[in-house]
Amino acid sequence: MKDENPDMLLVHFVIHRENLVAKNLSPILNKVMSLFVKCSNSIKASAKQERIFKLFSEENNEAHMRLLLHTEVRWLSKGNCLKRFMELFNTPSDFLSDKTEMQYLLTIDSKAYLTNFTDIFQKLNILNNELQGTNKTLVDAKAKIFGFITSI
Secondary structure (H helix, E strand, O other), X not given: OOOOOOOOOOOOOHHHHHHXXXXXXXXXXXXXXXXXXXXXXXXXXXXXXXXXXXXXXXXXXXXXXXXXXXXXXXOOHHXXXXXXXXXXXXXXXXXXXXXXXXXXXXXXXHHHHHHHHHHHHHHXXXXXXXXXXOOOOHHXXXXXXXXXXXXX
């Protein structure tokens, strides 16, 4: 297409750009995020761990019995995983109490970062869902993004 239309403007997919920015967080925020992913995915790593966690959640009368698996290729994954993890925070923290990663996440600063991450990623997920779909144009995306920025 670029050969046929040399003046054509190419735009990198907006949601992909956002995902690339999220990978370049400050070192402390990056550490908290990577420890959260390790903790969350350690439960999802094996069927046995997941079954034990389900039983543990049932004993604690949790609304959800499972955590969600975080994957780098799914743009909405972080927000959804963070939300579920924070909804069940006491259960995974008790379940993983022997892990140094979880002990770090239990500090006041780390828990505050996780709470803020959860809120931020939920707002970004709403924006990302609005940016997806058929017949979306750059003008639509720009309007949604500027609306998002001004509402913050």
